[in-house]
Amino acid sequence: xxxxxxxxxERLASGTGPIAVDTExxxxxxxxxxxxxxxxxxxxxxxxxxxxxxxxxxxxGLREVMKDEWILHAADQDLPCLHELGLYPxxxxxxxxxxxxxxxxxxxxxxxxxxxxxWTLAKEHSNSDWSQRPLSPxxxxxxxxxxxxxxxxxxxxxxxxxxxxxxxxxEQECEEVRLRxxxxxxxxxxxxxxxxxxxxxxxxLAMLRELWTVRDDLARKRDLAPGKVLPNxxxxxxxxxxxxxxxxxxxSSLFRSRSRRADVDTWWEAIDIAWRLDERALPERRFxxxxxxxxxxxxxxxxxxxxxxxxxxxxxxxxxxxDEIGIRQDILIKPAIQRTAAWKGWTSETExxxxxxxxxxxxxxxxQITPRVHDAAVEAGVV
Numbered sequence: 001x002x003x004x005x006x007x008x009x010e011r012l013a014s015g016t017g018p019i020a021v022d023t024e025x026x027x028x029x030x031x032x033x034x035x036x037x038x039x040x041x042x043x044x045x046x047x048x049x050x051x052x053x054x055x056x057x058x059x060x061g062l063r064e065v066m067k068d069e070w071i072l073h074a075a076d077q078d079l080p081c082l083h084e085l086g087l088y089p090x091x092x093x094x095x096x097x098x099x100x101x102x103x104x105x106x107x108x109x110x111x112x113x114x115x116x117x118x119w120t121l122a123k124e125h126s127n128s129d130w131s132q133r134p135l136s137p138x139x140x141x142x143x144x145x146x147x148x149x150x151x152x153x154x155x156x157x158x159x160x161x162x163x164x165x166x167x168x169x170x171e172q173e174c175e176e177v178r179l180r181x182x183x184x185x186x187x188x189x190x191x192x193x194x195x196x197x198x199x200x201x202x203x204x205l206a207m208l209r210e211l212w213t214v215r216d217d218l219a220r221k222r223d224l225a226p227g228k229v230l231p232n233x234x235x236x237x238x239x240x241x242x243x244x245x246x247x248x249x250x251x252s253s254l255f256r257s258r259s260r261r262a263d264v265d266t267w268w269e270a271i272d273i274a275w276r277l278d279e280r281a282l283p284e285r286r287f288x289x290x291x292x293x294x295x296x297x298x299x300x301x302x303x304x305x306x307x308x309x310x311x312x313x314x315x316x317x318x319x320x321x322x323d324e325i326g327i328r329q330d331i332l333i334k335p336a337i338q339r340t341a342a343w344k345g346w347t348s349e350t351e352x353x354x355x356x357x358x359x360x361x362x363x364x365x366x367x368q369i370t371p372r373v374h375d376a377a378v379e380a381g382v383v
Contacts, residue, residue: 008048009061015045018069018093020150023078024130024143029228031219035081036130040066041147049140052085053133063087071095071150073109075177092178095150098157101170103326113149116156121145169364176362191287197236202282203274208239209283210270218266230260230267243271294343304343309382311342317376321369333365341373347383349374 012019024037038050052059063086070089072078074096082088099107106112110121125142135143161167186192190212199205212235219226226232234254243249246268255261294300300308318338322329329335337359346352353370361369377383 005050005055005058005062008050009065011045011048012040012042012062013065015042017043018071018091018151018154019066019089020071020147021066021078021082021089022072022143022146022150023081025081026129026131028127028225029129030131030225031223033081034084035078037135037143038082038085038087039143039147041150043151047144047147049143056085059085059087069093071154073112073146073150073153075174076180079177079180080182089178092174093154094174094177095153095157097173097177098154098161098170100331101166101173101327102157102160102164103328109146112157113153116153117149119149121149169362172362172364176360188283188287193232193236197233197240199236199240200285201240201242202279202285203277204239204242205283205285206274206277206281207242207271208236210274211235211239211267214266214270218263229263234260238267238271243268244275294339297339300343306345306382307343309380310345310377311339313377313380313382314338314342314373317373318369321372325368333361333369334359337361345383346374346377 020039020041022039023035024039025033026036027033035052038052039047040050041047050062066087067090069091071093073094075092075094079092095109095112096107099112104112104115106115110123113119113121122142122145125139128139130139158167161170188209190209193212194205194208199208211230215226215229215235218224219229222229238249238252238254241248241252243252246264249255249268249271250261250264255264294307295303297311300311315338318329318333322332325332333356337356340359341352341355344355346355349370352374353366356366356370374383
């Protein structure tokens with residue numbers, strides 16, 4: 001593993017062509033989604049394992065030399081943590097996207113490597129703690145293998161994409177991933193847990209909100225995944241019980257372990273805050289995080305029967321087209337875009353294409369789906 005970043009940069013600069021890139025994180029173990037290891041491979045360079053921890057202020061040379069095309073698998077997973085380090089590609093070749101565009105049934109790196117090259121990648125260390133130091137030789141060997149065959153995969157899958165006439169589709173998808181902005185943080189992230197637990201009592205919702213907030217603070221300070229501090233199910237169950245005192249929390253069956261009991265004061269203080277809230281300050285039972293401009297589809301018939309008619313034509317047409325092309329319907333066009341088009345409605349093929357464009361569909365998707373959906377809508381008399 002290379003801590004001599006200057007040597008790594010020099011070796012990487014001596015190579016040519018695209019750079020195969022992967023990262024190892026500690027998701028589910030640590031609070032952040034940072035990269036604890038960066039694996040790179042390039043023709044003329046070989047494979048380098050770079051430990052970025054503690055040298056973040058010395059990565060200027062690496063940032064410059066890596067301004068090139070990258071080959072990754074599931075780029076949307078690795079790019080955010082690489083961006084945190086100031087590392088940006090000029091072009092992306094995503095082998096997962098290639099597999100999706102080609103209609104592979106299984107698109108994990110292990111699956112497509114087996115299908116395309118015949119090699120089998122071991123995945124026994126995928127859930128290891130990559131934040132530990134030092135990393136053992138077996139972990140380092142495992143990490144290196146993740147970039148070992150990416151160049152070969154890219155070469156073979158480029159041939160497949162060209163033979164299928166889908167390389168342009170693939171390029172558009174890769175560029176979208178490369179330029180994708182990070183999603184806005186959820187306004188009320190605790191709501192998902194409340195829905196999963198079926199919590200509807202407003203006082204209990206307030207308790208869950210306060211518990212969630214203090215847990216997040218603890219997790220950040222300790223650099224632990226929030227679930228390692230207290231699992232979501234426990235958080236929800238505690239809020240549902242609405243304890244009346246610190247003793248109720250301490251004596252709860254949820255806090256039998258010593259590690260959980262150590263933070264009892266923190267949990268009770270959060271619950272007590274929720275108890276002291278005025279009724280008017282309690283959270284509403286329902287909150288639409290996404291702020292969709294339309295109601296759920298199962299309630300459209302109460303609002304707009306024309307939208308229902310358009311949906312009943314649009315949706316089957318998308319599914320049929322995806323089946324004919326041999327790809328998943330969500331790759332052909334995202335379900336959210338489908339719903340928006342059906343809700344808004346259109347009067348011409350051009351107008352439908354504009355809706356798709358404004359909602360983020362790529363040109364290849366618009367070309368494949370727009371005429372089919374519009375023709376089906378006209379035939380059904382819903383446009």
